[in-house]
Amino acid sequence: xxxxxxxxxxxxxxxxxxxxxxxxxxxxxxxxxxxxxxxxxxxxxxxxxxxxxxxxxxxxxxxxxxxxxxxxxxxxxxxxxxxxxxxxxxxxxxxxxxxxxxxxxxxxxxxxxxxxxxxxxxxxxxxxxxxxxxxxxxxxxxxxxxxxxxxxxxxxxxxxxxxxxxxxxxxxxxxxxxxxxxxxxxxxxxxxxxxxxxxxxxxxxxxxxxxxxxxxxxxxxxxxxxxxxxxxxxxxxxxxxxxxxxxxxxxxxxxxxxxxxxxxxxxxxxxxxxxxxxxxxxxxxxxxxxxxxxxxxxxxxxxxxxxxxxxxxxxxxxxxxxxxxxxxxxxxxxxxxxxxxxxxxxxxxxxxxxxxxxxxxxxxxxxxxxxxxxxxxxxxxxxxxxxxxxxxxxxxxxxxxxxxxxxxxxxxxxxxxxxxxxxxxxxxxxxxxxxxxxxxxxxxxxxxxxxxxxxxxxxxxxxxxxxxxxxxxxxxxxxxxxxxxxxxxxxxxxxxxxxxxxxxxxxxxxxxxxxxxxxxxxxxxxxxxxxxxxxxxxxxxxxxxxxxxxxxxxxxxxxxxxxxxxxxxxxxxxxxxxxxxxxxxxxxxxxxxxxxxxxxxxxxxxxxxxxxxxxxxxxxxxxxxxxxxxxxxxxxxxxxxxxxxxxxxxxxxxxxxxxxxxxxxxxxxxxxx
Amino acid sequence: xxxxxxxxxxxxxxxxxxxxxxxxxxxxxxxxxxxxxxxxxxxxxxxxxxxxxxxxxxxxxxxxxxxxxxxxxxxxxxxxxxxxxxxxxxxxxxxxxxxxxxxxx
Numbered sequence: 001x002x003x004x005x006x007x008x009x010x011x012x013x014x015x016x017x018x019x020x021x022x023x024x025x026x027x028x029x030x031x032x033x034x035x036x037x038x039x040x041x042x043x044x045x046x047x048x049x050x051x052x053x054x055x056x057x058x059x060x061x062x063x064x065x066x067x068x069x070x071x072x073x074x075x076x077x078x079x080x081x082x083x084x085x086x087x088x089x090x091x092x093x094x095x096x097x098x099x100x101x102x103x104x105x106x107x108x109x110x111x112x113x114x115x116x117x118x119x120x121x122x123x124x125x126x127x128x129x130x131x132x133x134x135x136x137x138x139x140x141x142x143x144x145x146x147x148x149x150x151x152x153x154x155x156x157x158x159x160x161x162x163x164x165x166x167x168x169x170x171x172x173x174x175x176x177x178x179x180x181x182x183x184x185x186x187x188x189x190x191x192x193x194x195x196x197x198x199x200x201x202x203x204x205x206x207x208x209x210x211x212x213x214x215x216x217x218x219x220x221x222x223x224x225x226x227x228x229x230x231x232x233x234x235x236x237x238x239x240x241x242x243x244x245x246x247x248x249x250x251x252x253x254x255x256x257x258x259x260x261x262x263x264x265x266x267x268x269x270x271x272x273x274x275x276x277x278x279x280x281x282x283x284x285x286x287x288x289x290x291x292x293x294x295x296x297x298x299x300x301x302x303x304x305x306x307x308x309x310x311x312x313x314x315x316x317x318x319x320x321x322x323x324x325x326x327x328x329x330x331x332x333x334x335x336x337x338x339x340x341x342x343x344x345x346x347x348x349x350x351x352x353x354x355x356x357x358x359x360x361x362x363x364x365x366x367x368x369x370x371x372x373x374x375x376x377x378x379x380x381x382x383x384x385x386x387x388x389x390x391x392x393x394x395x396x397x398x399x400x401x402x403x404x405x406x407x408x409x410x411x412x413x414x415x416x417x418x419x420x421x422x423x424x425x426x427x428x429x430x431x432x433x434x435x436x437x438x439x440x441x442x443x444x445x446x447x448x449x450x451x452x453x454x455x456x457x458x459x460x461x462x463x464x465x466x467x468x469x470x471x472x473x474x475x476x477x478x479x480x481x482x483x484x485x486x487x488x489x490x491x492x493x494x495x496x497x498x499x500x501x502x503x504x505x506x507x508x509x510x511x512x513x514x515x516x517x518x519x520x521x522x523x524x525x526x527x528x529x530x531x532x533x534x535x536x537x538x539x540x541x542x543x544x545x546x547x548x549x550x551x552x553x554x555x556x557x558x559x560x561x562x563x564x565x566x567x568x569x570x571x572x573x574x575x576x577x578x579x580x581x582x583x584x585x586x587x588x589x590x591x592x593x594x595x596x597x598x599x600x601x602x603x604x605x606x607x608x609x610x611x612x613x614x615x616x617x618x619x620x621x622x623x624x625x626x627x628x629x630x631x632x633x634x635x636x637x638x639x640x641x642x643x644x645x646x647x648x649x650x651x652x653x654x655x656x657x658x659x660x661x662x663x664x665x666x667x668x669x670x671x672x673x
Numbered sequence: 674x675x676x677x678x679x680x681x682x683x684x685x686x687x688x689x690x691x692x693x694x695x696x697x698x699x700x701x702x703x704x705x706x707x708x709x710x711x712x713x714x715x716x717x718x719x720x721x722x723x724x725x726x727x728x729x730x731x732x733x734x735x736x737x738x739x740x741x742x743x744x745x746x747x748x749x750x751x752x753x754x755x756x757x758x759x760x761x762x763x764x765x766x767x768x769x770x771x772x773x774x775x776x777x778x
Contacts, residue, residue: 062729066722095755096731247720253728283742292745381760385746388762394749487723487765489730492751492758 003051004163007077009104010088011097012059012418013374013493015116018146019088020056021505023156030509033072038420050160055082059418061096063103065215068420077107078200083163085111086155091121091128091143092494094268098260105137105171108201110162112169113141114155119148120494125271133267138172147499173203176255179243183210183236190229196220209233210240211249279374279494287378296382299375300401303366307359308405308436314358322351340542345530350523360409360514361507363402367413368506370398372498376416380490390470391477393417394490396426400469403433404462407628411635412510421480424645427636428476431628431649432469434462437581441623444585448603449616457617461624468625468656513638525630529579546591550575564622564661565615565669574622580629614668618661625657699773703738704750704766711739712771714754719768731755732769 010016021028024043033040038058045052057076058069065071077085087104089097104111115130134141140158144151161167175181187206191197197205197220208216210233220226240248276284286295326343333339370376376398384394395417402410407430414430417423442461446454532549534542542548546555546569554572561571569591577584585602592605606616628636633646640646706712714736717727731754732738741751741758749760761769 062726064722064725064729066726093757096757099729099731249725250728253725254733257731257733280741287742287744287751289743289745381744381749381751382746384760384762385744385748388748487726488749488760488762489726489765490749490760492760494758 003053004084004159005080005082006052006054006159006163007057007080007082007085007109008054008088009057009073009077009085009100010059010116011061011090011093011100013491014059014088014090014093014097015146016056016059016088017505018499018502019114019116019144020054021502022146022149022152023052024054028509030513038069038072039415045156047156052156052159054086055080060100062100065213069418071215074107077104077109082109084159084169085109086114086159087111088114088116088146091115091118092124092126094121094126094128095257095260095264098263099256101137102174102256102260105139106174106201106204106207108204110169111139111171112155112158112162113137113139114146114151115141115143116146118143119145120496124277127269127271129267129269133263136172136263136267138168138170140167140169147496147502174256174259176252179240180210180248180251180255183240186236187229187233190232194225194229196223196226196229207252210237211252212237212247277494282495283378283492286375287381292382296379299379303363304405306366307363307402311359311362315355318355318358319351322347322355340534341527341530344534345527346523356406357511357515359406361511363405363409363413364507364510365503367398367402367416368503368510369498371416372496372502372506374493374495377490377492381492384488384490388488391473392426393419393422393488396422399426399430400433403430403435405436407431407433407435407632408635409514411632411639412514414639415510424640425473425476425480427639428645428649428652429469429473431632431653432465432472432625434465434624435581437629438623440582440585442620444588444602444606445616445620448606449611449613457620461620464621464660465624468660472652472656525634526579529630533576546572560658563665564618564658565612565665566619566622567609567611570619574626577623578627578630580631581623584623612669613672614665617668617672618665621664622657622661625653625660627653627657699775701771701773702767703752703761703769703771704763706740706771706773708740708742711737711774713774714738715770715772717769723765723768727765727769730759737774738771 008016008020020041020043024045027044029042031040031042041056043054043056045054055076057073060067060070060073063070063074076082085104085107087101089101101113113134115128115133118128121128128143130141130143140162142151142155142158144155158167162169176184184203184206187209188202191202191205205216205220209220209229217230220230237248240251244251285291288295326347329339329343329347333342367376370379376395379398380394382394383397387394387396396414398416399410399413402413410433411427411430414423414426417426439458442458443454446457450457529550532553533551535549536543536547538547544551551572554575555568557575558566558568558571561574566574569588572591573584573587576587588606589602592602592609627633627650628646633649636646636649637643700715701712703712703714714732714734716734717724717732719727736754738752738754741753743750744760747763749762750766751758751760752766753759
């Protein structure tokens with residue numbers, strides 16, 4: 001059985017993912033493109049004696065070298081030479097979608113176009129003549145409706161025919177106008193003469209050289225004897241500039257759109273429907289000047305409610321189940337190391353991953369709903385002004401908001417952001433959003449030392465986190481590899497009714513990543529951390545927390561933290577907080593109450609310890625800002641595909657926490673005494 | 674065909690009776706258009722990736738563009754062109770020269 005490699009390409013919002021799911025079903029592999037943070041999806045399709053390997057290329061509007069996704073997409077086609085390119089095109093937005101198509105046509109591979117969403121197009125009075133379009137482009141065109149699975153058999157049949165050479169797919173050569181065509185043929189001849197980059201289509205290379213494509217230029221420069229070609233390119237470019245008073249790359253874009261509007265005129269019939277579409281009327285309300293914000297806040301509240309309130313019920317069931325398992329294990333196993341490893345290490349670790357699964361499922365469901373309906377783009381539209389003042393994209397809002405719940409799914413939610421640089425920035429500042437695990441620490445300290453002013457203190461802490469996020473975002477925004485100044489271009493696609501199938505795939509995809517990728521590592525990390533708190537053994541029994549390795553680490557750190565007003569017990573508690581922030585409270589409980597009267601509450605013990613309010617405030621600030629928990633660090637690692645970024649997070653957050661806590665402590669001593 | 678097409682400007686603003694296009698008094702930048710107003714794109718200023726991306730999204734000379742709405746906080750602004758909707762920030766829209774079409778109704 002021969003394998004047919006298909007590269008799936010298309011614009012964002014063209015229904016590419018839906019079509020991919022319709023073709024491959026559950027047989028998918030999700031990973032990253034080598035060395036980058038861009039997600040790579042591959043799927044398999046077996047059908048009457050043929051095995052398809054379908055590679056889902058990143059959704060892009062074009063194939064310039066300015067964005068990572070576009071470079072990945074075109075390099076895959078040029079270097080891996082898939083048997084067929086399957087280009088998904090939104091029939092209801094044909095003109096702009098065809099811009100990518102004409103560029104794909106230049107890559108010299110056989111191509112098939114899936115004319116998708118013909119149902120939507122029809123409802124808007126747009127009729128596309130597939131045969132005519134096919135004739136104009138020189139490429140088979142198959143009408144499809146991905147959401148309903150219509151046209152899939154036809155599509156598969158055509159893909160097989162094209163892959164086996166039984167059906168022609170010979171993309172037409174665009175005519176770029178006399179001057180450019182002359183330049184192109186001269187460059188093609190030169191390329192041939194000099195034997196440069198013979199593996200690439202020559203006309204494409206010539207076009208890219210004229211466009212001044214920096215990736216292709218640098219590749220040509222590395223070849224030997226390329227200088228005559230490059231100097232000729234420079235001459236031609238400046239001549240074209242003189243003739244047209246316009247850059248060659250702009251001329252090329254215009255020529256492409258010229259060709260496209262010609263094709264659209266011939267292949268598309270629009271029966272004028274002048275009334276507003278349903279989507280437009282919906283937008284009149286959802287992005288209304290006055291109503292837009294209240295609705296948005298309501299929707300966000302609903303998402304939170306769904307995630308944390310409704311999610312709390314199944315979480316409680318899972319907790320019960322876990323407790324039951326724990327008790328049965330205690331009953332079944334004799335006391336000793338094995339029981340401790342299983343109960344405190346493994347169950348504790350699994351619990352950490354599994355117990356919050358319902359929250360995470362609800363959250364992913366909510367976000368998938370936003371994505372699939374198109375509301376996510378509206379949320380970005382509404383919030384962009386606010387986010388822009390932080391140097392971020394409007395789409396960063398939802399991941400940051402989710403960070404107040406838990407940073408792990410929040411970091412995974414950054415997958416909705418297309419620009420890798422902005423996504424990275426959003427990931428790096430996400431841990432500064434005060435997650436719910438830090439709340440118990442605030443309750444304890446604010447309740448003990450700032451009775452009556454808890455609200456202000458806790459509110460101040462959340463605000464401090466947001467302000468720090470803004471500062472850090474600006475700082476990292478400057479030093480992160482700056483992509484060339486790409487404009488903010490946010491497409492607002494029409495609203496769509498989500499399909500159950502689509503939602504299921506979306507939620508399943510993310511949950512799978514959460515369980516498989518994060519789950520395993522979090523489990524290992526939890527067991528390791530447990531071991532640090534359970535060793536060295538004293539007489540075969542676990543040591544007191546202060547004598548364990550983790551406790552010793554805390555004591556070693558004490559001199560570093562002393563300028564902030566923290567004693568050794570607080571240092572130890574902070575180290576244990578690395579597992580999960582809420583552990584700080586239970587550690588403090590163990591440390592402060594050890595040897596004291598058992599009737600004393602932790603609040604009373606803390607008050608009796610002689611801790612100053614200034615130090616208490618500094619401690620809360622430190623907990624807010626210092627290292628993310630293990631789970632978050634693993635999420636950062638997996639989502640960025642590099643260990644560099646979690647390390648950056650640890651480093652900058654420690655420094656930030658120390659400096660801020662120091663300032664708060666010293667100023668607090670002055671004002672609070 | 675080809676870039677000849679770009680000289681056929683003005684086909685969108687046919688309702689305008691008087692004069693040659695673009696008339697300088699109607700020349701403005703995209704961020705100056707109010708909700709519901711329409712214009713014809715004359716030129717995208719700026720350069721490099723910024724300009725290339727806008728051109729590729731269809732911001733070409735002669736293209737008709739309409740302001741759908743301002744975001745609740747004024748920025749960004751939603752536009753319609755070539756049959757789709759897209760939002761730009763003011764600072765970006767300010768780099769797009771347009772010829773404002775007279776109000777049709």
